[in-house]
Amino acid sequence: MEGGATGEPLREREVTPMEWRRKHVLGLADFSAEEIEFVIDTARSMEDVLTRDIKKVPALRGKTVVNLFFEASTRTRTSFEIAGKRLSADVVNFSSSVSSVAKGETLLDTAKNINAMMPSIIVMRHPASGAAQFLSRHVSCSVINAGDGSNEHPSQGLLDLYAIIKLKDKVKGLKISIIGDILHSRVARSNLYSLGRMGADLWLCGPGTLVPKEMGRSGATVTNDIREAVRDADVVMMLRIQLERQKTAYFPSLREYTRNYGLNSEVFSLAKKDAIIMHPGPINRGVELSDELADSSHSIILNQVESGVAIRMALLYLLAGGHHAAH
Amino acid sequence: MLLIKGGRVIDPGSGRDEVGSVVIADGKVADFLPGGEAPGTFNGTVVDAAGKWVVPGLIDMHVHLRDPGFEWKEDIRSGTAAAAAGGFTSVVCMANTSPVNDHPEVTRYIREKAASAGRANVFPVAALTCGQNGKEMTDFSELFEAGAIAFSDDGNPVRSALVLRRALEYAKAFDFLILEHAEDHELSGGGAANEGWTAHRLGIPGIPSAAEEIAIARDILLARFTGGRIHIQHISTKMGVDLLRMAKRAGIRVTGETAPHYFTLTDAAIEGYNTYAKMNPPLREEEDRMAILEGIVDGTIDAIASDHAPHDEYTKRCEFVAASNGIIGLETALPLSMALLAGGKVTPARLVDLLSAIPARILGLKGKGTLRKGADGDVTIVDPEAEWEFRESDVRSKSRNSPFFGWKMRGRAVAVLCRGRVTHSLMKGVTPDA
Numbered sequence: 111m112e113g114g115a116t117g118e119p120l121r122e123r124e125v126t127p128m129e130w131r132r133k134h135v136l137g138l139a140d141f142s143a144e145e146i147e148f149v150i151d152t153a154r155s156m157e158d159v160l161t162r163d164i165k166k167v168p169a170l171r172g173k174t175v176v177n178l179f180f181e182a183s184t185r186t187r188t189s190f191e192i193a194g195k196r197l198s199a200d201v202v203n204f205s206s207s208v209s210s211v212a213k214g215e216t217l218l219d220t221a222k223n224i225n226a227m228m229p230s231i232i233v234m235r236h237p238a239s240g241a242a243q244f245l246s247r248h249v250s251c252s253v254i255n256a257g258d259g260s261n262e263h264p265s266q267g268l269l270d271l272y273a274i275i276k277l278k279d280k281v282k283g284l285k286i287s288i289i290g291d292i293l294h295s296r297v298a299r300s301n302l303y304s305l306g307r308m309g310a311d312l313w314l315c316g317p318g319t320l321v322p323k324e325m326g327r328s329g330a331t332v333t334n335d336i337r338e339a340v341r342d343a344d345v346v347m348m349l350r351i352q353l354e355r356q357k358t359a360y361f362p363s364l365r366e367y368t369r370n371y372g373l374n375s376e377v378f379s380l381a382k383k384d385a386i387i388m389h390p391g392p393i394n395r396g397v398e399l400s401d402e403l404a405d406s407s408h409s410i411i412l413n414q415v416e417s418g419v420a421i422r423m424a425l426l427y428l429l430a431g432g433h434h435a436a437h
Numbered sequence: 438m439l440l441i442k443g444g445r446v447i448d449p450g451s452g453r454d455e456v457g458s459v460v461i462a463d464g465k466v467a468d469f470l471p472g473g474e475a476p477g478t479f480n481g482t483v484v485d486a487a488g489k490w491v492v493p494g495l496i497d498m499h500v501h502l503r504d505p506g507f508e509w510k511e512d513i514r515s516g517t518a519a520a521a522a523g524g525f526t527s528v529v530c531m532a533n534t535s536p537v538n539d540h541p542e543v544t545r546y547i548r549e550k551a552a553s554a555g556r557a558n559v560f561p562v563a564a565l566t567c568g569q570n571g572k573e574m575t576d577f578s579e580l581f582e583a584g585a586i587a588f589s590d591d592g593n594p595v596r597s598a599l600v601l602r603r604a605l606e607y608a609k610a611f612d613f614l615i616l617e618h619a620e621d622h623e624l625s626g627g628g629a630a631n632e633g634w635t636a637h638r639l640g641i642p643g644i645p646s647a648a649e650e651i652a653i654a655r656d657i658l659l660a661r662f663t664g665g666r667i668h669i670q671h672i673s674t675k676m677g678v679d680l681l682r683m684a685k686r687a688g689i690r691v692t693g694e695t696a697p698h699y700f701t702l703t704d705a706a707i708e709g710y711n712t713y714a715k716m717n718p719p720l721r722e723e724e725d726r727m728a729i730l731e732g733i734v735d736g737t738i739d740a741i742a743s744d745h746a747p748h749d750e751y752t753k754r755c756e757f758v759a760a761s762n763g764i765i766g767l768e769t770a771l772p773l774s775m776a777l778l779a780g781g782k783v784t785p786a787r788l789v790d791l792l793s794a795i796p797a798r799i800l801g802l803k804g805k806g807t808l809r810k811g812a813d814g815d816v817t818i819v820d821p822e823a824e825w826e827f828r829e830s831d832v833r834s835k836s837r838n839s840p841f842f843g844w845k846m847r848g849r850a851v852a853v854l855c856r857g858r859v860t861h862s863l864m865k866g867v868t869p870d871a
Contacts, residue, residue: 139638216751216755217755217756218751218754218755236756238756238757238758238759239639239640239641239710239756239757239758240639240640240641240709240710240756240757241756243709243710244710244755244756244757258640259640259641259758260640260641260642261639261640261641262640293637294640296640299638299640322632322637322643324633324634324637325637327634328638
């Protein structure tokens with residue numbers, strides 16, 4: 111029994127006191143800087159668990175977390191699963207690569223069915239923007255958005271922030287450039303909120319077709335020139351070119367894309383000496399990121415993955431009430 | 438015999454805007470008597486319209502009645518009941534039924550059902566192409582004889598400029614009207630909301646305004662080239678209005694309508710993934726909304742039509758991109774349009790033009806859109822001061838897909854006569870005919 115495993119309890123005193131009022135984590139659009147910091151602080155104390163021999167605490171014993179994934183995902187689902195298990199929750203995975211509509215069952219019906227099984231938290235990934243908000247209106251449990259269409263991927267936005275903070279201490283004033291398919295990227299949107307709210311100097315870069323001109327209204331600087339984006343940057347975040355998402359061509363060819371928007375050593379040499387490279391994964395090696403840079407000491411891609419577990423533990427912990435009692 | 442006594446009679450068709458009484462007999466307008474007083478003895482029903490507007494029955498030139506084929510969303514009985522409650526005496530229904538109204542039998546079915554069960558005149562629009570497939574023209578003249586008053590593939594606009602060219606050329610000989618939902622499908626493909634900051638922020642695939650404008654430009658150029666007559670439906674963008682204005686100045690035979698939601702709301706209404714603000718064309722931005730208002734004021738826009746598009750609950754209670762397009766509009770079109778009066782730039786007479794007189798003229802509806810002696814006894818009595826809240830429980834339509842529930846409205850149709858029959862009444866002593 112997962113919930114029966116032993117482990118030291120969490121050291122709660124390490125968490126800055128603040129009243130957590132959210133029932134759901136649907137996106138970072140309405141997160142205050144204070145709330146973001148609170149999640150990061152909570153993640154820090156979770157990280158403490160991850161360094162122990164027995165990486166498990168009883169915080170969510172007796173609670174059920176359902177991973178409801180309507181899109182293929184390996185790392186996010188695994189990350190949430192591990193996070194849940196380390197908190198001693200019972201984690202159930204419900205994956206379907208076919209969308210609910212295609213299967214003939216509406217999202218509403220699926221949601222009601224899952225809800226009837228009385229989980230504490232549903233973690234959902236869905237191809238439609240707004241799906242998590244929709245779900246939250248129709249279930250009684252908490253909802254964590256693990257990616258909804260092109261809207262948001264809040265745990266990614268938080269883990270990226272956390273990974274940067276761990277290396278750079280703070281993000282305020284750092285030049286952070288997000289490069290690639292901004293138009294379809296939920297990671298970019300969540301990062302605009304998490305990094306933007308903490309005072310980063312944000313840049314968005316990509317081909318004109320994938321960086322809508324209106325994105326300038328986000329407060330970020332928009333450019334189509336990767337050199338301008340990378341010059342003196344502290345953080346360069348490359349996004350995956352999602353070929354599977356593109357029904358019509360947004361650029362002539364992968365070769366042309368790589369030539370103009372791929373990050374290689376030559377372009378990266380324009381960044382600050384201690385600049386870091388991030389990528390939400392999975393990487394298309396040799397497309398948006400050169401092989402050599404992906405494995406270089408500047409790359410913190412695996413740190414991101416590691417931070418992801420701590421952030422997701424923090425979110426599950428906070429939504430489950432942040433105390434050790436079972437139902 | 439019925440006497441509508443002492444109201445403000447607003448009838449642009451006869452140039453009249455004065456207090457007077459209207460006599461209805463045998464389903465027709467029999468007489469107009471100037472002044473607040475009426476004959477001491479009148480052998481029939483007297484409706485006291487003091488303080489009210491008495492206007493020609495409103496005509497909604499763009500509705501979807503969903504009958505035949507989608508009767509759970511709406512049917513001719515419920516749709517015309519909603520029309521009457523909203524002040525309309527005539528509705529023009531689009532052809533995207535199932536089966537598509539591309540055959541005289543379907544047209545006759547609609548006409549006959551409307552005659553027996555309807556609470557408003559129903560004028561069917563036949564499909565422009567068979568099955569709305571965008572390829573072969575329907576049998577225009579046979580459909581016309583069966584009762585179709587215009588031709589349109591609304592909802593599934595003609596993609597081929599060649600097919601539209603032929604249709605305009607062919608229709609011209611009969612002076613048939615073509616209605617166009619202007620949209621370049623390739624450009625709008627996959628989109629679910631206006632392409633702009635709101636949609637980008639929410640991660641919703643966008644429908645660029647150019648998708649509408651390119652199609653409007655194409656339609657105008659084909660009307661010019663062929664000399665045919667075309668009417669642009671539900672204009673939603675600034676450039677759309679500009680193009681129409683330019684075309685009219687150039688003497689091209691083109692008219693255009695907009696819908697109340699395009700001058701009332703912007704794409705800010707989709708915030709929170711509100712599927713009740715999802716329609717096609719989508720709600721646009723403030724600049725577009727202002728341009729629509731300007732087009733209404735300067736006469737570029739000829740008509741206001743609701744694009745009443747009933748949809749059942751479950752097709753709206755879902756993910757935004759998956760939700761059906763459209764909202765019901767018959768019961769809110771008049772009060773939302775009356776809100777235009779507040780600025781003082783739109784007069785009551787202009788409003789009657791937009792909602793009755795001009796649609797009748799564009800569509801060639803004889804005896805409609807005016808209260809001249811001998812016209813059909815289609816009359817809407819409006820209380821311009823009535824303040825009321827639009828509530829879901831009051832809806833006559835079978836569907837409830839409206840973003841306007843809870844809105845405080847000013848102005849309302851308090852009684853409606855269709856060919857002399859009372860089809861709707863909130864007035865004391867005036868009871869609707871069965």
